[in-house]
Structure formats: C-alpha cells, structure tokens
Amino acid sequence: MDxxxxxxxxxxxxxxxxxxxxxxxGRAFVGLFAHELVPVExxxxxxxxxxxxxxxxxxxxxxxxxSFMSHSTCTFARNIVGAFVHEDIRFYKQIEYLVRSNYxxxxxxxxxxxxxxxxxxxxxxxxxxxxxxxxxxxxxEQVKAFAQRLAEVLGAKISNDEIRRQVTAHNAxxxxxxxxxxxxxYGGELLQRYQEATVLEPAELIERLNALYFxxxxxxxxxxxxxxxxxxIMLSGDPLFINDFFANWLEEFxxxxxxxxxxxxxRMGEFLVDEADxxxxxxxxxxxxxxxxxxxxxxxGMDSRLKKATALVKEHNIKGIINHTLKFCDFQAIGRGxxxxxxxxxxxxxxxxxxxxxxxxxxLKTRVEAFLELVASGGK
Amino acid sequence: xxxxxxxxxxxGKFSLLNSVETxxxxxxxxxxxxxxxxxxxxxPGKKIVSVTLPFSEIIVAMDAIPLNLxxxxxxxxxxxxxxxxxITEITKIFGWGAIDNLLKLAYFTRAGADVVDILCENMIGAxxxxxxxxxxxxxxxxxxxxxxxxxxxxxxxxxRQGKVADASFDVPYRCPFFAKYYDSLTPFMKNNYLLDVPVxxxxxxxxxxxxxxxxxxxxxxxxxxxxxxEVRLAEAIGATNxxxxxxxxxxxxxxxxxxxxxxPLTFSEVQALMMYGLIDFNSNLKAFRSNFxxxxxxxxxxxxxxxxxxxxxxxxxxxxxxxxxxxxxxIKAISRLGGRVILADWEIFGLLEPISTSSxxxxxxxxxxxxxxxxxxxxxxxxxxxxxxxxxDIGVDGVLFQSTFGCKNLGPVLKIFKEKARQNGIPVVExxxxxxxENLEQNKTRIEAFMEMIRA
Numbered sequence: 001m002d003x004x005x006x007x008x009x010x011x012x013x014x015x016x017x018x019x020x021x022x023x024x025x026g027r028a029f030v031g032l033f034a035h036e037l038v039p040v041e042x043x044x045x046x047x048x049x050x051x052x053x054x055x056x057x058x059x060x061x062x063x064x065x066x067s068f069m070s071h072s073t074c075t076f077a078r079n080i081v082g083a084f085v086h087e088d089i090r091f092y093k094q095i096e097y098l099v100r101s102n103y104x105x106x107x108x109x110x111x112x113x114x115x116x117x118x119x120x121x122x123x124x125x126x127x128x129x130x131x132x133x134x135x136x137x138x139x140x141e142q143v144k145a146f147a148q149r150l151a152e153v154l155g156a157k158i159s160n161d162e163i164r165r166q167v168t169a170h171n172a173x174x175x176x177x178x179x180x181x182x183x184x185x186y187g188g189e190l191l192q193r194y195q196e197a198t199v200l201e202p203a204e205l206i207e208r209l210n211a212l213y214f215x216x217x218x219x220x221x222x223x224x225x226x227x228x229x230x231x232x233i234m235l236s237g238d239p240l241f242i243n244d245f246f247a248n249w250l251e252e253f254x255x256x257x258x259x260x261x262x263x264x265x266x267r268m269g270e271f272l273v274d275e276a277d278x279x280x281x282x283x284x285x286x287x288x289x290x291x292x293x294x295x296x297x298x299x300x301g302m303d304s305r306l307k308k309a310t311a312l313v314k315e316h317n318i319k320g321i322i323n324h325t326l327k328f329c330d331f332q333a334i335g336r337g338x339x340x341x342x343x344x345x346x347x348x349x350x351x352x353x354x355x356x357x358x359x360x361x362x363x364l365k366t367r368v369e370a371f372l373e374l375v376a377s378g379g380k
Numbered sequence: 381x382x383x384x385x386x387x388x389x390x391x392g393k394f395s396l397l398n399s400v401e402t403x404x405x406x407x408x409x410x411x412x413x414x415x416x417x418x419x420x421x422x423x424p425g426k427k428i429v430s431v432t433l434p435f436s437e438i439i440v441a442m443d444a445i446p447l448n449l450x451x452x453x454x455x456x457x458x459x460x461x462x463x464x465x466x467i468t469e470i471t472k473i474f475g476w477g478a479i480d481n482l483l484k485l486a487y488f489t490r491a492g493a494d495v496v497d498i499l500c501e502n503m504i505g506a507x508x509x510x511x512x513x514x515x516x517x518x519x520x521x522x523x524x525x526x527x528x529x530x531x532x533x534x535x536x537x538x539x540r541q542g543k544v545a546d547a548s549f550d551v552p553y554r555c556p557f558f559a560k561y562y563d564s565l566t567p568f569m570k571n572n573y574l575l576d577v578p579v580x581x582x583x584x585x586x587x588x589x590x591x592x593x594x595x596x597x598x599x600x601x602x603x604x605x606x607x608x609x610e611v612r613l614a615e616a617i618g619a620t621n622x623x624x625x626x627x628x629x630x631x632x633x634x635x636x637x638x639x640x641x642x643x644p645l646t647f648s649e650v651q652a653l654m655m656y657g658l659i660d661f662n663s664n665l666k667a668f669r670s671n672f673x674x675x676x677x678x679x680x681x682x683x684x685x686x687x688x689x690x691x692x693x694x695x696x697x698x699x700x701x702x703x704x705x706x707x708x709x710x711i712k713a714i715s716r717l718g719g720r721v722i723l724a725d726w727e728i729f730g731l732l733e734p735i736s737t738s739s740x741x742x743x744x745x746x747x748x749x750x751x752x753x754x755x756x757x758x759x760x761x762x763x764x765x766x767x768x769x770x771x772x773d774i775g776v777d778g779v780l781f782q783s784t785f786g787c788k789n790l791g792p793v794l795k796i797f798k799e800k801a802r803q804n805g806i807p808v809v810e811x812x813x814x815x816x817x818e819n820l821e822q823n824k825t826r827i828e829a830f831m832e833m834i835r836a
Contacts, residue, residue, distance in 0.1 A: 069792035072526065072785055102579050102758065104556050105788035112760055116796070124758060126580045129552065129559045134591035135576065141584035296556060298563040298574050330557040330788065333524040334564045 005200075005208040009189055013196050015055070015242070019091035022049045028154060031095035031120070033080070033111055034198065034241065035103040036263035036292045037127050039284040041166035041273070042147045043099065044201060046156040052198045053080045054264065055089050056241045059357035068113040074328040075355040076241065077106025084114055097153060101125040103296065104330040123149050131289045131297050139285040147281070163280050166202075167273045173202035176209050177269030181316075183213045186232075186258040187251045194264050195242045231319035231375050232258035236309055236339075237295075238326040239264035246354070249361070250322070253368050259316050261309060262324075263292065295331040302335045306342050313346050320348045320375035327355040348374045398682055399642075400480040401675040403467070405653050406503045408662035408671065411464045412451025415663055416544060419445055427604050430545040430569070432534060434658045434731050436665075437620055438593070438745065439549060441613035442600040446549075446660035449534075450510065452541040457506035463499075500642075500649040507652075508708040512816040514540075523564075528786035529815065530704040531561040538565050547571035547603055549596065553752055554579060555789035573599055577749050579758040589746045597742075613745065614737040619669045620661075624732040626676045627654065631732075634679055635722045636774050638692035641679035644720035647689075648699075648711050650675075651723040655703065658726060694720040695777035695834045700767060701725055705784045710811055713824050714780070717831040721780075728770050730755030763790070764797040768804050776806070778834050780827070783812035807834055 004018050023029070027049040032038055034054035043050050056079045063071075064085045065078030083089050100111035100122040115122045125146045128135040151158045177197055180190065193212075197205050213219050233255050239262035240247045250257065260266055271291030277283035289297075294305050312318060323339055325332040333353075340349045350371040352364065408415070419426060427444040429436075436446035454461050470478050515532035519525050523535045538548075548569045550562035559574060566572045573596050578585040597608045630651075634640065640647045654672070661668035682688045697714050699706065703725045711721050726732050730751045736744040755766045771779055779801060783791050794810060801808045809830035811823040 068795055070783070070788065070794070072528075073788050073792060102554070102556065105792070108554075108556075108758075109760060109788070109792040113792075113795075116761075126578055126758070128578065128588070129556060129576045130574070130592075132592070132595070134588050134595075137591075138578065138584050138588035142580065145584075296560075298559050299566060299572070301560070301563060328526060328786075328788065331560055333527060334557075334560045336524070337522045 001204070005204055006211045009185075009192070009212045013192065013199075015199060016091065018199065019049070019051065019094070023091075023094055028097070029091070029095045030123075030154075031092070031098045031114075033077075033099065033101070033103070033107040034264070035101070035107060036267070037103055037288055037296070038099055038101060038125055039143060039146075039288055041163060041170050041284060042143065042150060042158065044170075045147075045158045045162040045166045046150045046154050048097075048154060048156075050199075051091060051095055053083075053092070054195070054198050054241045055083065055092075056080070056243050056356060057083050057086065057088060059355060061086060062356055065110070068117065069109050072328050073109060074104070074106040074326055074330065076238070076326050076329070077104075077110035079356055081110050081113055084118055095120060098122045099125060101127050103127055103293075106330070121153060123153060127293075128289070129296070129298055136282070136286050136289055139289055140279070140282045143285045144281045160280055163284075164275070167275055167280060167283070169202035171272045171275065173197070173205045174269050174272060176206050176214070177266075179214065180209070180269065181259070181266065183219070185213070186256050188247050191240060191247050191257070191260060191265075194260060194266075194268060195240075197268055198242075198264055230254065230256040232256060232317055233375065234259040234261055234309075234312060234316070234318040234321045235265070235324055236261040236321055237324040237332050238262065238329055240324070244356070245358075246324075250368070253365065254372055255322065255368060257322070259312060259318060261312055267292065267294075302338060305335070306339065309339070309343055310346065313343070318347060319378075320350070320371060322350045322352055322371070325351070325353040327353060348379050398480075398678055398685075398687065399483065400476055401671055401678045402642075402650055402653075403479060403483070403499060404476060405650075405657060405662070405671050405675055406499060407464055407467050407471075408664070408667065409451060409653055409657050410455050410460060410503055410506065411468060412447065412663065413454055414465065414468055416445070416447060416452060419663070425605075427546040427600075428544055429600070430538070430542065430548040431660050433551045433553075434620075434726060435549070435551060435745075435749065436660050437613060437616040437735075438597070439600075440616040440661070440665050442597070442604050442608065443606045443612070444547075444600060444604050445663050447545060447663055448656065448660040449537045449541040449545065450507070450656075451660065451663070452544055453510050453537070455503070455506035455510065457509040458502045460502055460506040463502075500646045500653070504649040504652055504708055507656075508816055511705065515815050526786055527561070528557070528704065528788070529784040529813070530787070531558065532786075533705060535561065535564070538569055542569045545569065547600065548573060550574045551577060551749070553577040553749075554756055554758075557788055571599060571603060577752065579753060581750050581753050585750055586743070586746060589749060590743060593742060593746055608742075610741045614741045616665060617735045617737050617741065617745065619665050621734045621737070623658065623661075623669055623672045624734060626672055627658070627732050628727065630654070630676065630679070631722070631724055631727055631774060634683070635696070635724075637683075638690065639683045640689045640691045640720065641682040641687075643689045643715075644691055644694055645712060645715035648715070648721035648723065651721075652702075652706070655723055655726060658731075691720050694718055695831070696720055696722055696775065697834075698722050698724060698767075698771050698774065698776040698779045699782060700728060700779060701790050702782055704782075704787060704790060705813075705816065706782060707811065707813055707816055707820075707823065709817075709820050710780065710782070710823055710827060713827045714831065717828065719777075719831055719834075722774055722776060724770055724774065728755060728766050730766075760793040760796050763793045764800045767793075767797055768800050768806065771801070771806050772804060778807040778809065778830060780830070781808055781810045783810055785812060785814040 029051045030048045031051045034052045061082030062075045062078040065081035126142045235257045273287040274283045429439045429444045431446045439446040514536035518532040518536040552558035697719045699721045735748045756763045813819045
C-alpha cells in the first residue's frame with residue numbers, strides 16, 4: 001500500500017491495484033453512488049472498503065444505462081449502470097452491497113436497477129429535501145437506521161466509539177483537503193487529489209498528501225507551486241469524475257482551474273463534523289445536511305449557491321467560471337441561466353452542458369477558446 | 381351574440397340525455413378564471429392557494445380557496461370560453477334545470493345527439509391545446525428544454541397565472557427534480573411552500589411530516605388570519621372521503637362493467653375531468669362533492685335506463701401515468717379502434733384511500749400522505765406492483781404506459797413494470813411525447829398494433 005500512496009502526483013493513481021490489495025486483505029466492498037450526502041464515516045466504521053461509483057467510461061456506457069432506466073436519466077447515472085454491464089471497471093464486480101439514496105433520481109433509480117440486474121443488495125438511506133431543524137431530526141433517525149442496516153447486512157458491530165473514531169479521522173482528512181488550496185497546485189493535479197480523496201481512507205489520504213506536499217521537502221522548499229500568469233478559473237456545478245477526459249482537455253486548452261467548487265472538489269474540505277456533540281448520529285446528520293448538497297436542498301438553494309460563488313470569486317481572485325452541467329442532471333439544469341446572469345456580472349461565465357461523448361467537442365473547443373480569450377482580456 | 385360552432389353530428393350516440401352534472405363538472409373546471417374572480421368579489425378576504433396534487437383539504441380547512449392554476453387559463457379553443465360564459469349566465473338566471481332542458485330539447489331535435497360528447501371532447505381538446513402551448517411558453521422564458529413535460533407545463537402556468545395566488549402548496553414527493561422545479565417558482569410565486577413528504581414510514585417520518593405541515597399551517601394562519609381547526613379539517617376530509625369512495629365505485633364498478641354511461645371516448649374525458657377536478661375540488665369543495673355525487677347517480681341512471689353504451693366488446697385499456705401529461709390523440713386512437721380508456725392515477729398513487737376523521741386529524745392527514753410510500757414508494761418495484769394490482773383489480777385488457785421525455789422519476793419504472801405485467805399476462809404498450817401533439821403518427825402505429833394484438 002505504501003508504494004501506491006506515494007505514486008507521483010503527475011501519474012494516474014493506481015486505483016485498480018489499490019482495490020485489489022483491499023480485496024486481498026479480506027475487505028468487503030460497499031459501492032456508494034458517488035454523492036456527498038452519505039456519511040462515509042458509518043460505512044467505514046463497519047470495517048468495509050467504500051467503492052465510490054465515481055469512475056466513468058465512454059459514452060456507450062451511458063447509452064447502455066439508458067436502456068434500463070430512461071435516456072433522460074442523468075448521463076452520469078446511466079454511465080455508472082452501463083459500466084457494470086460492460087464490466088470494464090473490474091473492481092465494480094466485487095461490490096457486495098450498494099448504498100442507495102433518494103439524493104437524486106439517478107441514484108434512486110440507477111441503484112435499484114443495478115441491484116435487480118446484478119443481484120447486489122442495497123442498503124437504503126432516505127435524505128430530506130429541506131434543512132429545517134425537523135429535517136435534521138428526521139435525518140438523524142435515518143442515519144441511525146442506516147447504521148443499523150449496515151451492521152445487520154454486513155454482520156458487523158458498529159460501535160459508537162468506532163463511529164467517533166471515524167469522525168475524528170475524517171475531520172483530519174477534511175482539514176488536509178482544505179490545505180490543498182494553500183499548496184498552489186491547480187488544474188488536473190488538484191482535481192486528481194480530490195478524486196483520490198473520494199476513494200482513500202482518511203489515514204491513507206493524509207499519508208499521501210504528506211508525501212506529495214505537506215511533508216515533502218522538495219515541494220515545500222520550492223514554496224509550493226506557482227500557477228504563473230494564467231488567470232484563475234473556477235469550475236462549478238457538476239463535478240468531474242474519475243476517468244473523465246474533460247479535465248485534461250481543459251488543461252490542454254490552457255484553462256487553469258484553480259478552484260473546484262464541486263463536491264468532488266474544495267467542498268470536501270469545507271466542513272467538519274462536530275466531535276463535541278454527544279449524539280454522534282445527530283452530529284453527522286446536522287453537518288452533512290447543513291454543509292453539503294447545496295444544489296439539492298430547498299428552499300432557496302440557488303440563492304445560497306450564488307452567494308457562495310460570489311464570495312469565492314472575490315476570495316480566490318477568480319477571473320472566470322466554467323459552470324459544468326452533466327446532461328439531465330436533476331439539480332444543475334434549473335438555475336443555469338440565473339447563475340450565468342448573476343455571476344456574469346462579476347466575471348465571464350462559460351455555461352457548459354455535456355455528456356461523455358466526444359462528438360460535440362469541436363464546438364466546445366471554440367467556446368472554451370473564446371471564453372479564455374475573454375478571461376485573459378479581463379472580461380472586456 | 382357569438383355562438384359556438386357545432387361540429388358534425390355523429391350517429392348512434394345516446395350521451396346527451398340526463399347529463400347535466402357532467403356538463404356542470406366540465407363547466408366548473410373550465411370556468412376557473414370566472415369563478416375565482418367571482419369568489420374574490422364575494423369574499424374579498426379569502427386567500428387563494430395554488431395546488432398541484434389532491435391534498436387540498438388542508439387549504440379548505442384554513443378557509444382558503446385551493447386553485448389548480450391551469451383552471452385559471454382562458455380556454456379559447458373552439459370558443460370554449462364563450463360557451464362557458466353563456467352557461468354561467470343561463471344558470472345564474474334560470475338554474476341548472478335550464479341547461480338540462482336545453483340539452484333535452486337539443487336531443488329531441490336530433491340536432492344535438494352528441495352535444496355532451498362534443499362538449500367533453502372540445503373541453504378536453506381545449507385543455508390539450510393549452511398543454512401543447514404551455515411547455516413552449518416555459519422554454520421561451522428560460523425553463524430548461526430537457527425538463528419533463530409536467531414541470532415545463534406547470535412552470536408556464538405558474539408564470540402566467542401565479543399572480544392570482546396568495547400562496548402555493550407544493551408536494552414534490554419522491555422526485556428531487558420536482559423539488560427544484562417548485563423552488564424555481566419562488567421568485568414569482570408568493571409564499572411558495574414546499575412540503576417534504578418522506579419516502580420512509582414510521583415514527584420519525586410521521587413526526588417530520590407533521591412538523592412540516594404545522595409550519596405550512598402557521599404560514600397559512602398568518603396569511604389568512606384564521607386559526608387552524610381540527611374540526612374544519614375533519615369536515616373537509618369527511619367530504620373528500622365521500623368523493624373518493626364514489627370515485628372508487630366508478631373505477632371498480634362502472635369502469636370494470638360492460639355498460640358505460642357515455643360512449644368510451646366521452647367517458648375517458650369525463651374521467652379526466654374527475655381526476656383533474658379532484659386536485660382543487662374545482663375551488664369549491666361543497667359544490668364539487670354535490671356535483672360528484674349527482675354525477676355518479678347520473679351515470680348509474682343512464683346505465684339503468686339503457687341510455688348508456690354497451691362496451692362489452694371494447695377492450696379496457698389503463699392509461700397510466702397521465703397526471704404528468706396525457707395525449708388526447710392517444711385516447712382518441714384507442715376509442716377509434718374500439719377500446720375504452722380507464723384513468724386511475726389517483727388510485728394507483730393511493731390518493732383515493734379514506735382518511736380517518738377521528739382523534740388526531742392532522743396526524744391522520746399526514747399518515748395519508750405517507751401512504752404514498754405503500755403505493756409509489758422508495759422503489760420502482762413497489763410502483764410497478766401497484767400498477768399491476770390496480771390493472772388486475774379493474775380487469776383491464778392492456779396498459780398504455782405514457783412516457784414523457786425528460787421524466788426521470790416515474791419513467792424509469794417501465795422496464796420493471798413490463799416484466800411484472802408480462803408475468804401477469806397484461807399486455808403493455810409505451811407511447812411517448814416531448815410536447816403534446818408530437819409523435820402522433822408513431823404513437824398511433826404502436827397503439828394500432830397493440831389493439832390488434834389484444835383483439836387477436
């Protein structure tokens with residue numbers, strides 16, 4: 001494992017080998033539809049390995065997934081279902097349980113179809129759509145019930161002490177993720193670290209970040225990274241999942257994404273679970289509901305998103321925003337216009353909607369180039 | 381004076397006689413704008429609350445007026461609005477008996493043997509025409525083009541008619557996208573309240589939903605100046621329980637039987653009126669209950685007097701889901717091919733179940749909402765099972781599954797439903813559209829093949 005964790009920053013992380021080693025160590029795999037509202041602390045407290053379904057494949061995966069659900073289910077959910085059918089992502093085949101939630105229709109329906117077609121039992125978690133005090137009370141009960149179901153199906157004992165240990169460990173990992181922005185890394189390198197953070201256990205993540213940056217003399221003595229004269233771009237909206245070519249593609253065209261305001265991104269390091277709360281389930285429910293899922297919650301989720309994005313532009317000297325929407329995403333489509341209009345008053349905003357196909361890349365390239373020119377000219 | 385044009389008279393129909401309650405229901409539905417304006421004059425202090433699902437008892441209990449905003453549209457199709465206005469004028473002066481007499485007179489002149497058919501067809505045609513226009517209006521006003529038909533249609537309706545409402549009661553059950561859609565109305569809908577009906581049952585879900593309902597009630601109390609009363613809620617629920625019981629009798633009695641009160645096409649259109657009317661009780665619960673009860677008697681009377689339609693040889697086709705948008709041409713195609721359509725969405729969703737009016741009525745109301753989990757639920761498997769059960773209970777010969785492009789929540793049930801239906805010997809055909817009036821030929825071909833298969 002040590003050698004894996006010290007894989008050079010510029011190289012792709014060997015996920016396949018990572019999961020193989022976990023399997024060899026006798027770990028059960030629990031697949032998690034890659035959304036941010038499932039407290040992973042609980043899953044890890046059960047002693048299993050979390051396999052985030054965050055690995056995407058080519059567009060034919062989405063087409064295959066569409067034949068199960070509907071072709072207007074979000075392209076990401078269809079891609080995940082398609083990935084199981086195509087069997088290219090080998091470690092998916094070793095998943096023994098799936099966590100399913102009502103986060104979005106893609107999760108809700110996609111996991112049900114995966115469960116039916118591949119006979120993988122699901123462990124359900126119901127998430128409210130509001131964040132009122134009574135929503136938190138309800139979610140606390142759901143989180144408790146989720147832990148119970150995990151323990152039942154896995155035959156594991158999940159003690160409150162172990163959950164607390166996991167909370168502490170994950171808080172430390174989040175703090176480490178939060179420090180990434182201070183290293184000056186950007187673009188694909190920064191994104192890779194966030195993507196790895198969805199997979200690695202807290203101690204592994206911290207070890208890797210220490211090796212690459214925080215305790216790496218070569219890195220620290222060089223004063224971190226300088227992003228040169230390229231103007232800083234923020235990517236918001238839907239995250240870029242593992243294997244998505246779009247991140248590299250943006251870099252090739254000179255877009256320096258210095259801030260990923262996405263849930264596979266800076267948001268992973270922006271919240272802590274209250275360790276002083278005597279009820280650990282309440283602490284988890286409260287922090288997740290109040291700090292994550294900005295795009296999902298109502299009412300006025302859009303207002304919060306606009307305020308946050310506005311603050312980030314000022315705080316991080318952002319010169320342009322790429323608002324990224326995956327086709328048929330439940331939460332991104334509504335409000336795209338408003339986002340572009342409001343944030344466009346501050347900096348140029350490029351509104352990108354895409355699936356995993358390469359067919360529209362020519363037109364997109366032209367738009368990105370024009371956007372970068374606009375950003376470089378200071379939006380004039 | 382403008383007179384609505386009479387289309388070609390079709391022979392052999394007996395739907396005219398004794399159909400005044402049918403006309404009354406259609407009139408109440410399509411005269412929403414006129415009614416609301418009248419209520420506002422008569423009761424200036426009363427507040428109007430926009431609703432989209434049949435949970436309006438709570439609005440009535442707060443002495444506010446529920447309104448399905450689509451009813452506030454003006455239906456100009458074949459001058460339906462003028463006809464509605466004439467009916468209002470006549471009934472104001474002479475009462476509904478005059479309409480009954482006019483219909484009878486028309487019948488005896490043979491000139492109006494199909495008047496009720498035409499009325500229903502034109503009115504549903506008018507609704508359909510609006511359904512065709514509204515999504516485009518939404519797109520023109522920036523609403524995402526690849527959103528489901530229902531959300532585009534409702535967004536446009538809110539944008540066009542929302543000003544009339546003092547508040548909005550939104551229940552985005554099961555579909556997170558719909559929650560976002562409802563939230564997008566906030567900039568132009570006053571007091572836009574979203575109720576979170578959880579996808580779980582049990583004590584936590586119950587307390588959670590009750591707390592949410594109480595917050596909504598508190599908002600209505602501030603808005604209306606009325607204090608919430610369990611007694612009034614029980615009264616409203618009592619009235620809707622009566623309506624729902626009759627609705628079930630129509631589904632499991634008349635729809636299941638061989639004699640229909642009207643020809644099959646008109647009957648399906650009357651069912652659409654019943655279904656849409658239940659959402660807001662056509663803004664007047666007492667009148668709606670009375671209308672519904674009499675409509676049922678009227679249907680039974682027509683059947684018992686032999687004025688109905690012998691549909692023994694007409695295959696029964698369950699058209700589901702239709703509340704998210706239906707295509708009138710599909711219904712017409714089935715009718716032309718000798719079938720009869722049954723619309724049972726509210727039964728499939730569990731919304732026709734009675735609500736207890738004893739002890740804690742608000743809790744009972746919350747439990748009623750949570751009952752959707754047993755019918756639709758957290759799994760498409762549950763939803764598919766319910767559709768199969770209802771199809772079998774009504775004894776249908778086939779199911780037309782209406783897919784609408786962009787539906788991410790109900791649409792994905794289709795594969796599971798088809799499997800289960802096949803296991804139960806129920807043929808299924810899928811038709812789809814993005815906007816009303818599109819895909820007509822393709823859908824027609826599918827329906828033709830489907831009906832041929834059923835008849836074989």
